[in-house]
Each structure stands twice: as C-alpha cells, then as structure tokens.
Amino acid sequence: MSDRTAPRTSQPAANTASPSLDDIFRRLVARQPGLPALIDPPDKRRITGTAPSALTFAEADLAVSSLAAQFVNSGLPAGSVIALQLPNTVEFMLTVLAALRAGLVIALVPQLWRQAELSAALNRTGARAVVTMGTIDGVNHADLAMNAAVEAFSIRHVFGFGINLPEGMTPLDGQPDTSPRFPTQDVRRVAAISFDVTPDGSRAIPRTQLHLIAGGLALFLESGIAQGATILSTMQPSSFAGLTASLVTWLLSGGTLALNHPFDSAVLEQQLVDEKCGALVAPGPLVGRLQEAGMLERLPALRHVVGLWRAPEQVASSPEWTQTSATLTDVYLFGEIGLFGARRGDNGAPTPIQPGPYGASRNEPATPMAGEIILTPHGTLALRGPMVPASAYRPLTDGPRTALSPAPPIAVDYVDTGYAARRDRASGALCITAPPAGLMSVGGYRFLANDLQEWAKRLAQGAMLTALPDRLSGHRLAGRANDNARAREALSALGLNPLMVEAFRDRTAAAS
Incomplete structure (x- = not known):
C-alpha cells in the first residue's frame, strides 16, 4: 500500500465529530466492565486446537491493550499494514481492536486463501506483519503465513495464536514487557483493507473507520437489534460486510457478541439456546434452511434475524418469512462496494427496494442518509453514500476506452456494482436480475x-x-x-x- 493511502496517525488527529471504534469500545468498558463481551464458538477446540473462552469487557480491554503493546513494541510504526487471517473466534475481534488502538491498518485476508493469494495480498498492500492461527480446521496456517512472508519483502513480523507454532513465528499469548503510549486515532484515515474482484481484476479496497461505522449503523438500525442484545454471528469477518455485521454491530449494540462456525446445525442451535441470543447474523441462504428445518421456532429468545445475501439477485425468490416471534432483515451485499438492508413486513415477503436515497433505518425516515441506490442508463445498479469507497473503484487506467471497456461512472461518487437491474412497471421497485458479467x-x-x-x-x-x-x-x-x-x-x-x-x-x- 502506498504512503499516500496509508494513515499517518503518529500525530494527534484533529477533532472529529465521530468517535473511533476503539472510543466506542472504551466507553462500553467504562460503563459495564463486568458484563460479558465476547464468547468463542463452543467447538473451538475442533477448529483451532485451543479451548473456547468467554471474556468480560474489562478482560477484553486488557487483552486488546496487551496485543496493541506487542505490536508497538515490535517496532511497527503507526500506519503500518498488518494482515489478519484468522477464524471466527475471539482472537479475530481482539486483534482488530488492538491493531486500531496501535494505529495500524488491518488487511482482512479470507480464511480460504492459500499461499499464492496470501502472498499477492501481502505484496499489494505492502504489509509489514501477518497475524494468523496455528491451525484452522486442520490446515496449518502458521506454515502458510511463514511461506507467504518469504515471498513478501515488506514483511517484518509473523505473529501467531495457538499451539505448536513454528520457529520464527512470534506468539501472541504472552504479556508485553512495557506499555507504550498509543497514537491518537483519526477516523478519517484508512483503517482497514479488504479485497474485491472486479471486471478489471483484483483490487485492494481501503476504508476508513467512518466507512465501517456507516455500514454498521445501516445494518444495526434497519434490523432493529436491541441495545444490550446478545448477538450470535456466523459470518467470517474477513470482508467489509462480515466485519460490520459482527464487530461494528456488536459495538453499536453494547451487548455480547457470540461467534460460531456454521458447520454443525446442532452446535449452532445449542449455542443460541445456551447464550439466550436475541439476534442471529447469518448468510441469507442459511437462514432459509434453518427456517425450513424448524430450528428457529424452537428459539423463544430470538427476536432479530439478519440474513446477508452475497448473491442479492436471489433475495426476490427466497422463501417467505413465517416466524412470528422474530423479524428478518435482508442485507444486500455487492462485493466490497457496499450494502443496504430491508426488514421484511408482516406478509413475510422481501421488502420492495425503491431507487433513491435511503436512511439508516427505513422505518425512521428522519435518520441520517445511509446511501443512495440508482439505476444506471445501461441497466445496472449503482451505490453511493458514506460507506462506499468510490475512489477505490475508479478505472485503473486513464487510457483510451475500447468497446470492451466498462462504461464510465455516472458521477465520481457513485460506484456501479455491475449487477443487472430493472424497475417494475407497476410498483417502480428495483428488481436485481443477474450478477456482474464475467x-x-x-x-x-x-x-x-x-x-x-x-x-x-x-x-x-x-x-x-x-x-x-x-x-x-x-x-x-x-x-x-x-x-x-x-x-x-x-x-x-x-x-x-x-x-x-x-x-x-x-x-x-x-x-x-
């Protein structure tokens, strides 16, 4: 990642209207230090070989400060990129908060990526460090990270959680020797990088904390999740949507975040019961399967279900929502560009999506604008708004356009998602019909x-x-x-x- 896009947080930031994610977390720690904050998947030992843990806000804060101190003491300057390839466990959330507290930029690496893709991501972002788990689902991710680091000249440190870490990898299970002074965070600087694929090829998408907070607010307010709720997330947080649906939504709710790997429906159901979860965040197709299996009817504490659709064209044909004790919010995802949500009404059918501006909550028109949806002249859906990193999706070249070149954007702050869409003649609502070509x-x-x-x-x-x-x-x-x-x-x-x-x-x- 070039110096022009990396944040320079070593200097005190100017006053901003929005608190950082770390500010929000610290406020929760001060207000409710003894309440439960983070809960591991109950089958964590199968996934990573380590025992599951549950942390209060005070315990989580100590762990975040310890990790942040290790990053700073290792010599990582503010603004350095640190790549994370971790499972959906407590360590992921703690590491994100610790990296932000240390003034670092997190690069979210998908769990399924292996050496070729990991090496390319490290080189593209100029990452100085990697954080991974020893093993994840039987795969030796420690060796993967070490081998990928050899092919990335910018890497200076490879950190690891778990057991049986190879020589040369720095464990993150100990206490730091000293507690350094952490840099002041500026929410307008780049804080996270995710990876997307467009018709032009693979891209690294930088985002500020303001982008992340805007996405989390849109999801949190539209779904109506209650303050202090226990939220169970099955989403891998290695993307913009996954991170905002889990970490950011948890911080905004001020409740408890329970994590789950959705491979075993019996484990998922038992965890929902044991933790008395009031909200479930899961892939949209999985939500439909859980409803068909009758699981959701057996969860009297569940009040809100959030289904994330990576194939948004499938929402219109999804099954009707028949649960009366819980609401369902469909979240439309468009790669790493952005998202919007729509809570289903009493009839259980997907809510019609109208083009134009929309608030953070469709049920409260006075809420701040979360974004705008438009239908482009060439029949695709475009997005803009406070969560959309428009500059990251500008054409990679300024050379002459050819017949195969993508059409120019409607405006500099819009991003064309490439999803084919049309308007219904009767209602005027948008119908998403196909994913991007190619x-x-x-x-x-x-x-x-x-x-x-x-x-x-x-x-x-x-x-x-x-x-x-x-x-x-x-x-x-x-x-x-x-x-x-x-x-x-x-x-x-x-x-x-x-x-x-x-x-x-x-x-x-x-x-x-």
Whole structure:
C-alpha cells in the first residue's frame, strides 16, 4: 500500500465529530466492565486446537491493550499494514481492536486463501506483519503465513495464536514487557483493507473507520437489534460486510457478541439456546434452511434475524418469512462496494427496494442518509453514500476506452456494482436480475471467469475448470482433467485455495 493511502496517525488527529471504534469500545468498558463481551464458538477446540473462552469487557480491554503493546513494541510504526487471517473466534475481534488502538491498518485476508493469494495480498498492500492461527480446521496456517512472508519483502513480523507454532513465528499469548503510549486515532484515515474482484481484476479496497461505522449503523438500525442484545454471528469477518455485521454491530449494540462456525446445525442451535441470543447474523441462504428445518421456532429468545445475501439477485425468490416471534432483515451485499438492508413486513415477503436515497433505518425516515441506490442508463445498479469507497473503484487506467471497456461512472461518487437491474412497471421497485458479467461468486469468494480457465490451462491439455449455478452459494466450481488426483496435487502445489482444488474431486464414488 502506498504512503499516500496509508494513515499517518503518529500525530494527534484533529477533532472529529465521530468517535473511533476503539472510543466506542472504551466507553462500553467504562460503563459495564463486568458484563460479558465476547464468547468463542463452543467447538473451538475442533477448529483451532485451543479451548473456547468467554471474556468480560474489562478482560477484553486488557487483552486488546496487551496485543496493541506487542505490536508497538515490535517496532511497527503507526500506519503500518498488518494482515489478519484468522477464524471466527475471539482472537479475530481482539486483534482488530488492538491493531486500531496501535494505529495500524488491518488487511482482512479470507480464511480460504492459500499461499499464492496470501502472498499477492501481502505484496499489494505492502504489509509489514501477518497475524494468523496455528491451525484452522486442520490446515496449518502458521506454515502458510511463514511461506507467504518469504515471498513478501515488506514483511517484518509473523505473529501467531495457538499451539505448536513454528520457529520464527512470534506468539501472541504472552504479556508485553512495557506499555507504550498509543497514537491518537483519526477516523478519517484508512483503517482497514479488504479485497474485491472486479471486471478489471483484483483490487485492494481501503476504508476508513467512518466507512465501517456507516455500514454498521445501516445494518444495526434497519434490523432493529436491541441495545444490550446478545448477538450470535456466523459470518467470517474477513470482508467489509462480515466485519460490520459482527464487530461494528456488536459495538453499536453494547451487548455480547457470540461467534460460531456454521458447520454443525446442532452446535449452532445449542449455542443460541445456551447464550439466550436475541439476534442471529447469518448468510441469507442459511437462514432459509434453518427456517425450513424448524430450528428457529424452537428459539423463544430470538427476536432479530439478519440474513446477508452475497448473491442479492436471489433475495426476490427466497422463501417467505413465517416466524412470528422474530423479524428478518435482508442485507444486500455487492462485493466490497457496499450494502443496504430491508426488514421484511408482516406478509413475510422481501421488502420492495425503491431507487433513491435511503436512511439508516427505513422505518425512521428522519435518520441520517445511509446511501443512495440508482439505476444506471445501461441497466445496472449503482451505490453511493458514506460507506462506499468510490475512489477505490475508479478505472485503473486513464487510457483510451475500447468497446470492451466498462462504461464510465455516472458521477465520481457513485460506484456501479455491475449487477443487472430493472424497475417494475407497476410498483417502480428495483428488481436485481443477474450478477456482474464475467464474475463468478462462490460464497464470499469472487473469481474472474477468465482466471478459472487460465489456471486450468496450467494443469494439462484438456483440463477444464468452470463455475456452475448454485442456489446456496451463487456458484460452485467443477473441474475435469484426465487425472483428477494429479490435478488436485498440482493446484495445491501452486498455492491455490481449496475451492479450486476440490473442484477436481473424484465424483465416481458419489455417482455410484
């Protein structure tokens, strides 16, 4: 990441109207130090090999200060980029808050990324440090981080949580020798970087704390989550939407954040019952499956469900919401560009989306503007507003446009999402009809269609890798080669993520 975009927080910041995320957290610590703040997944030992923990606000604050001191004492100057590849556990939330307290910029690395993508992200952002977990779901992420760091000349430190960390990795489980003075935070400076794929290729998307707070407010106010609620989040916080739906929403509510890996429905249900959760944040397709299974009817304490749709074109055809004790808020996600939410009404159908400005809460028209939705002249949906990093999506080149070049933006503060949309003639509401051309989305991971073929060509003649439509994840990858086992080995050796590797799994046994 260039010096022009990195924050310079070593100097005292000018007075700003908005508090930082750390300011909000410190206020909660001062007001309710003994109340529960963060709760690990109950099956954390299976995921990371370490025991689950639960922290009060005072305990979480001590952990944040300890981590922040370790970062500062290691020699990381304010404004340095620190990459995070962690599971959805307490360590993720503590590390984000600690990095912000130390004046660092967090780079959110998806958990499924392997060495090739991780190395590219470290080099692109000029990261000086990496934080990871020893193992995540049986994968040795410590070795992945160490190997990726070798290919990134800017890396000076590799930090790790967990057990059996390799030599050369700095553990983050100890206490710092000294407590340094932390820099003053400026919410207008870049605080986080996420990664997106556009028709122009992969991009690193920098965001300020104001962007993060604006996204969290839009989600929190629209969903109506109560102050002090216990929120259970199954969202991996390695994206703008995942971070705002979990960390930022938790800080705004002032309640408790429980974390979960949504691989086991029985564990999820038991955790919702044990923690008496009043709110659930989960992928939209998963919410539909939980309703069909009858799980939500067995949760009398649940009052709010927030479903995040990475394939927003699927919302219109989703099942009606039949729960009477809990409300459902659909959150439309458009890569890393932005989001908006719409709480469903009494009829259980998705709320019609009208173009134009919208407030942080659609039920309270007087709330501050969260953003604006427009239909572009070429039939796509565009966004602008306080959460949209418009400058990050400007064309990568100023050269002459060709017939294949994307159309110019309507205005400098708008970002065209690329999602095809049209207006309903009767109601005037927007109908999102298709994802961006040339992009494939598998859950939270986006690929260029051309990239899939390029990777397939590196295997052997006749190898094919493609994306097929999938109701739950948008697309699923499928591959074909003369020897699928050798194809998997080759893709693993190239350092590609398991979505591509497992596309070449042997289907013979399944077919029989």
